[in-house]
Amino acid sequence: MTGNIPDDKIQLMREGVDILELVSRYVQLKRSGANHVGLCPFHTEKTPSFSVNPGRQIxxxxxxxxxxxxxxxxxxxxGLSFPEAALRIASEMGIDIEERRLSPEEERRRQEHESLQRVNAIAAEFFHRQLLDAPQAEDCRQYLNRRGYGRTSATEYQLGYAPDRWDALTKHLQQQGVDPAEARTLGLIRRREKSQGDYDLFRGRLIFPIHDLSGRIVAFGGRILGEGQPKYINSPESPIYHKGQVLFGLYAARQAIRQAAEVVLVEGYFDQLALARAGVNNVVATCGTALTVEHAQLLKRYAKRVLLLFDDDKAGRAATFKSMELLLPTGLETAVIELEVGEDPDSFLQKHGKEVFAAQLQAARPVIELFMEDRLSAAPSGAAGVSRAAQQVLEMLVLLPNPLEVDLSLKELARRTEIEVDLLRQQLEQIKSQLLERSARQKRVPAPRLEETVPLPSEPAAEQQRALTPADAKLLKLLIFEPDVRQQIVEQEVETFFFDAASCALATELIRQLQDVASGQELTRLQQRPELLERLPQPLLYDPAEYAGAGRQMLESYQQKTADRRRRQQLKGYS
Ligand SMILES: [Zn+2]
Structure with a gap:
């Protein structure tokens, strides 16, 4: 069993799936002997070094x-987990792996989601047709034209128009036989307070559809035409829409983001469209909500670096620094693109064109640098003001995962404030230990799920380490740094992967420690447990290449080897 999917079904898929066809959807492949070659979608290259072997299905x-x-x-x-990928392949191959596996509750939820998505699709189609053809959408079409969007872009981005009436969508949904309760759940319509029936949420607005990672429309954003408040309204949260987990444009941009290993984060729908239209495809927008931890983790699935492009005003700055606090701890490199004051990406591109914008992208500066500048320039002059600002900068430096960057920033801060660098370093350490203390206090609240703590064997650390086989050491690293490996080990039980009791105990303890940790924060968490840390393979460096490409098969081979060793041991016992 892997997740909820029976092994025989996985076998069936593995034998039946056409890897050539699958890869060809993303990569242009050319035949070359037994292989097909093309440009790698996972790194940027000019000559093809990416190869598919259909015979071996790899x-x-x-x-x-x-x-x-x-x-x-x-x-x-x-950017899928193994079960997600398997589900998708299964549904394309017509293999039914859900039916018997879902509990009645899960099955009910799945049907509900499907049904809600259908309602959104009907609404999206309605809005879109309105925009393209309805006489009353003329103002909206002109508005789009003024911003440089014609019929082609309206179609490409599935834009729509919500008529300026109370019941246009309500009536349409009725005609389509949609259950009004479902439309209400999605927030598309609302019950009238004083009379019978419902009214539309979006009226007289330009409509942007918001997609989830499977390309299904889960919500809408509506912009008012011309002046008026509120400028934007969005679908409320619903069973299929959690705004903290959805980024506008991610579905369309995900491959460009992965290829560049970089994502530009903007605030508005139009910023996103303007950049996409100018050929900057690795762009997503937060659409009116503040960035969340989930957003940051979502971005980390695709990118190594985030470029923040927010308005250059007070609110934009605040949003930039708020985002910084969420992004830095995930290990995402974070930089800021600065435009001239008063410009947004749309107006900037129209005025200066793509090349100048590309230069701005290149010139993006580390966010911590900007934060330092901002704090120090805002600080009242005098010792108290400067030291307060320095303190604020140090509190952010604690979040930087890269010690080299911390060191450089400390020196820069020392230079600017004329505070001794050693003093700053001391202060930084103090902030760090305060943070650790605080999180240790929070941790004393008993952890959920994995109930018992397996006591660690009490041998000295050196002996422990000698006890770790190279295979166990490698797998432990994977367990620490690859959340999906950890997940699989939890699901399939530690003992099937690790051979001896000490390694099993160590793995169990690591799982317990890391169960609620954000990806990229594993090391930070373990540093709070020095006695655990010293039992781990040293140095605890991890190269993602150790895992790259091996995935599930690698784990299966670990299980196989462990099973073999156990069998040999049992045989020895008999002889
Ligand atoms: Zn590659």
Whole structure:
């Protein structure tokens, strides 16, 4: 069993899936002997080093080292977990792996989601047709034209228009036989307070559809035409829409983001469209909500670096620094693109064109640098003001995962404030230990799920380490740094992966410690447990290439080897 999917079904998929067809949807491939080659979608290259072998049903990039089977490819390119990728392949192959596996409650929820998505699709189609053809949408079409969007872009981005009436959508949904309760759940319509019936949420607005990672429309954003308040309204949260987890444009941009390993984060729908239209495809928008931890983690599935492009006003700055606090701890490199005061991406591009904008992208500066500048320039002059600002900067430096960057920033801060760098360093350490203390206090609240804490064997650390086989050491690292490996080990039980009791105990304890940790924060968490840390393979460096391409098969081979060792041991016992 892997997740909820029976092994025989996985076997069936593995044998039946056409990896060539799957990869060809994303990569242009050319035949070359037994292989098909093309440009790698996982790194930027000019000559093809990416190769698919349909006979063996595998792919491999000789440039960046990524490789694996069809599941692995789909997981990487779409940012899916193994069960998600398997589900998708299964549904395309017509293999039914859900039916018997879902509990009645899960099945009810699945049907509800499907049904809600259908309602959104009907609404999206209605809005879109209105925009393209309805006489009353003329103002909206002109508005779009003024911003440079014609019929083609309206179609490409599935834009829509909500008529300026109380019941246009309500009536349409009725005619389509939609259950009004479902439309209410989605927030598309609301019950009238004083009379019978419902009224539309979106009226007289330009409509942007918001997609989830499978490309389904889960919500809408509506912009007022001309002046008036509120400028934007969005669908409320619903069973299929959690705004903290959805980013506008991510579905369309995800491959460009992965390829560049970089994502530009903007605030508005039009910023996103303007950049996409100018050929900057790795762009997503927060659409009116503040960035969340979930957003940051979502971005980390696709990118290594985030470029923040917010308005250059007080609110924009505040949003930039708020986002910084969420992004830095995930290990995402974070930089800021600065435009001239009063410009947004749309107006900037129209005025200066793509090349100048590309130069601005290149010139993006580390967010911590900007934060330092901002705090110090805002600080009242005098010792108290400067030291307060320095303190604020140090509190952010604690979040930087890269010690080199911390060091450089400390020196820069020392230079600007004329505070001794050693003093700043001391202060930084103090902030760090206060944070650790605080999180240790919070941790004393008993952790959920994995109930018992397996006591660690009490041998000295050196002996422990000698006890770790190279295979166990490697797997422990994977367990620490690859959340999906950790998940699989939890699901399939530690003992099937690790051979001896000490490794099993160590793995169990690591799982317990890391169960609620954000990806990228594993090391920070473990640093709070020095006695655990010293039992781990040293140095605890992790190279993602150790895992790249191996995925699930690698884990299966660990299980196989462990099972073999157990069998040999049992045989020995008999002889
Ligand atoms: Zn590659």
């Amino acid at each position: 792919f491999k990039c000789f440039g960046c080292g990524v490789g694996g089977d069809a599941f692995e490819f789909l997981m990487r390119i779409e």
